[in-house]
Amino acid sequence: MHARWLGVGSLVFLCGALAGEARACATPVSVCDHPGAGAFALIEAGRPAPVVVEPQADPALRYAADDFAADLQRVSGQAAERRTAPGTGMPVIAGVLGHSHLIDTLASQGKLDVSGLAGTWEGYRQSVVERPFPGVPRALVVVGADRRGAVYGLYDLSAKIGVSPWYWFADVPVARRRAVYLTAGTHADQPEVKYRGFFINDEAPALSSWAGKHFGGLNADMYARVFELLLRLKGNTLWPAMWPPHAFHDDDPRNTALADARGVVMGTSHHEPLMRAHDEWHRHTGDGITGGAWDYARNGKHLRAFWRGGLERMMAKGDGRGYESLVTVGMRGDGDEAMAEGTAIPLLQGIVADQRRLIAEVTGRPASETPQVWALYKEVQDYYDHGMTVPDDVTLLFSDDNWGQIRRLPSGHEARAGGFGVYYHFDYVGAPRNYKWINTTQVEKTWQQMDLAWQRGARQLWMVNVGDIKPLEFPLDFFMAQAWRPAAMTPQALAGYPEAFARQSFGPAQARAIGELLTRYAQLAAQRKPELLDADTFPLGKADGEVLDGGAFGARVADWDALMARMQAVRAQVPAAQQSAYFQLVEHPISAFANLYHLYYAVAWNRRLAARGDARANAFADEAEAAYARDAALTARYHALEGGKWDGMMTQQHIGYTSWQQPDVQAMPPVRHVVGVATVPPRFGAPVVDAGGIEAVRYQRAVNRAGLAWQAIAHLGAGEGAMVALPQGRPPTTVADGVRLEYDIDLDAAGDRTAMLTLSPTLDTTGGTTLRVGVSLDDGPVQVLADTLVPAPTQTTTAAQRDWNRAVIENRRVLRAVFPGVAAGKHVLKVWRLDDNVVLERVALQ
Missing domain, CATH: 3.20.20.520 (Glycosyl hydrolase family 115)
Structure with missing residues (x-):
């Protein structure tokens, strides 16, 4: 036998599930719903295999064995027998190399390959072993290099058979299965961070x-x-x-x-x-x-x-x-x-x-x-x-x-x-x-x-x-x-992770849709943390005439409304048994955050219109008060889940910040009612905010040199993704190295132009204060732009403090380079990799 190394812990199961049952059945110690040659019957005809841990085993392993037996019952519906010796039949045997008579006997007899395992930190192997002991035709043996290695070997099996690590902490239900077989062979894993x-x-x-x-x-x-x-x-x-x-x-x-x-x-x-x-x-x-x-x-x-x-x-x-x-x-x-x-x-x-x-x-x-x-x-x-x-x-x-x-x-x-x-x-x-x-x-x-x-x-x-x-x-x-x-x-594993997490939590039917909800939610949430929201966070548009222009604030609200509509459509397809988990992991964060935007958007319009004596302000006052009530109702609904299991978990104050510290008591933002009745109810035009420029991932040419290759990281930042030169951690490069991205741009008029690079905020991790990136137009000289960002998480009012505050509040950096006298027509904007840890989200030439 030989060990076969696979992916990232439970990610092995998660991303393996995305590839489908057929592929899973082809890899060692993977889950199948039908038996194959040499397969181990973990659950057969609804009956789970017995779980064997010797009485002298470390308490950590005994706890994990109890949990694993309970997981088998969650999946099969029948209690799994706990044993201290193999007995008969086909058991799961777990132990620590050098501390288990059963494991050491199998290793000494050549029935269990443990080569290279001894001395590793938290390593484990899962092996299907033929005729390990008299009366035992086949066993699944989980051996750890140390006590946690054996523990992880059992919990990894739990994840493979569909028991989420969040089965209790997020009430993720476990699907019942009458048959679970593990393919023959050996699966091995161990951590890379100690x-x-x-x-x-x-x-x-x-x-x-x-x-x-x-x-x-x-x-x-x-x-x-x-x-x-x-x-x-x-x-x-x-x-x-x-x-x-x-x-x-x-x-x-x-x-x-x-x-x-x-x-x-x-x-x-x-x-x-x-x-x-x-x-x-x-x-x-x-x-x-x-x-x-x-x-x-x-x-x-x-x-x-x-x-x-x-x-x-x-x-x-x-x-x-x-x-x-x-x-x-x-x-x-x-x-x-x-x-x-x-x-x-x-x-x-x-x-x-x-x-x-x-x-x-x-x-x-x-x-x-x-x-x-x-x-x-x-x-x-x-x-x-x-x-x-x-x-x-x-x-x-x-x-x-x-x-x-x-x-x-x-x-x-x-x-x-x-x-x-x-x-x-x-x-x-x-x-x-x-x-x-x-x-x-x-x-x-x-x-x-x-x-x-x-x-x-x-x-x-x-x-x-x-x-x-x-x-x-x-x-x-x-x-x-x-x-x-x-x-x-890898970037590919990263891109698949939201769907994989959703698949483990909710099954395959809605996994892609839920993964997309999780991803889009995080994009919108990262643009402005909720504690940083108030009525003045984003500008409103014009309020002339009957139609109100929502401006940048309205565009944000529209984004959240679109996400809410998608979330509600998916929720309608989620089975009743999964609704509690769906509310905790998907619905509540989207609904609560979207509602907060509605609250402050209504407050913003109320204050603007009330200052002018416009009676339409009253409708916005009513909407703000309704949003504040909805916030409390969402919290109450969360606390009522699972018979009150999570009562108290959503008591964090989040409305009414006036300084860095949370308010002592959450309170409704003040609104004003004005005398009179609005003759024209509030009506909005479609909010349009043109971000301008080009998504960084939509480059025309990527020049990879000096051992570096450009990689699009999907969804990083506010748009489609961001560009990073991989592998990270490499020394600075020069213009002569030529590592660059090229964007074709067609200008309709001549004149001075400003190139704008939108970056994800990052810091110089080498001990300095500056990250450099180059920008040039056509075959012209490269301008070196220096992003100097110094963390100053205090209550001072220095320029560095204000600069850092703005970067973390807006979650972006914009660097500019001026190009005078640019002709109309076709041009190539080039962005040059100079320093590591520069993350490019968007480019523009205006």
Whole structure:
């Protein structure tokens, strides 16, 4: 036998399903509804195979085996027998190489090929084995290189037979099947990023309200669901909720033990050192340790004692190794604020040296044997760029700018034993505005940035901030799939992912249509986050005469209305059993976001007309009030789903922002009624907004040189897609290299012209501040345009702050080059690749 390596974790199943049953039946250990030569009957005549895990197996594997047996029952309708020995018949046998008598016996007898598996990180193999034991004609053997490898091998089978990782967290129903066969052979897989996980953050009021109502708090009963989801997504690391008053290890003593028993690596967020939740510093203040100034220079003794307690708790498992953890080192100011810059670098270096001494003392091993991470978040990255040294075995965790643009990545000379990682955001509290309510992430942008990270060598830890988990199901699913096998998440796999996700969630009938809804929703949502909307966000058109011109605002509303109509048409085709999941994953985000646009659009017209004494303002006041009521009704409907299962999860304030911070209480935006009755009801002309120019993907010629090739990334940005030179992560090129795109343009008049390049906002990840792109006309000289964008996520009013604010608010950059005295007629506009990480969405010559 030999191992056959396939795609990206559960993406193997998802995208394989798109190819149809015939292709699936031809690949090793793939799902068929009919038996073939040497196939394993996982479910036959409605009866599932027994599941065998030895009694001495690691608890993580026993938990996963229980879940897998339950999944077999969900699919077949009958309970799957749990065994500790093979017995008779055709069982599923799961174990860890070197820790399972059954697995090791099969390997020693040559019946199970485990070559190359030992020592791999979280690798697994699924093999159909003939006559493995007396009385057993055939078995499906799942072997892991370690405990999580075996766990992933079982959960991968669950995904293959149609149990979505979101079966509980999004109520995705499981289709019943009377027959499931797995083709003969061996399927093998393992991750390419070592630590992969998410951060539950900004969890009040939504997740905390929901957990309080249903579990009594953020306790082990709630986290059991989170751990299962994380592992089903093939993640392994969790940063738990930490907004006051939450502290994972201190809130419920069961949390720590359950995480380890499930096989989850626990960490703490970027500003919580040595396994301590920040809120713990403000608890138990009578113990003589906690409380006081969060200031190492003045209160180092107490801080060291506080951190020692976190490490001692980590080691309390009593096996000499402790609970599996990824320890955060370093320090930020109290409340996740910056430290004093003048003394920060030497102070931080001293703090980390002291923390590592504590790690060595408490664990009884060199600090280098305990996995550690130092998050270079916000100003801490500046310290690193200015010469701050970091111990070689510590993982350096770079961050994005909190809005999806990675700030810094390793360069070729920065190789280190601890490796590098990325902390990314789907949720954020801070300038220029919080975004916490609903999904606003394009997976295409996530792919572009994280593919860049992978190509540049950030491969040790990928961590994403997901707020309350819901309603970020789709982008989280994608992030974890890309983290499992980044090299396999090609642009083609990316393009197929929305449909594949929809197929796993809703089956094949509406998969393409639902995938298109998910994609279009994300495009519209990313253009302006809902917390940034108000009555002044976009301009209205003219209000002269009977017909009102909606202008740019009206065009946005029309886009959302078109999406609503498509969503409702698809909903009518979705079976009743899938309506709850459809509402959570598709209908609610589209309906709620579209309604928000209607609310502010009506407020905008009301204020404009009321200021003129135009009685038509009253109709818009009524519409605004109706939209505000619809928002509350959508929330109530969400909370009533599944008998109130999600009550509390949509309590996040999202209307009425006046600063970066959320309003304390959500309130209806003020509207005015005027005296009189409108003699002419409001009527609109068709809103037309001409974006101008050419979609970047509609080039005439792409010149690929210097080992680079232009690739259209479908749907990235606001239009049809964007152009990226692949592979990413390569050094700058010159005009002489000739890597360029060419666009044919016919001008009807002579004169001065301005070339405009619309880019997705990105940052110079090499440690500089500028990204360059070239533009030329015909055979003329190349003008080098420099996009200087510096993250400044504070409340300052500097030019850099305003520039960055505008970029992240509008989610685009426009660069201009002037060409004087251009003749009428045919021309070629050329865009030249100079620096990496420049993403071209649109070109124009005006």
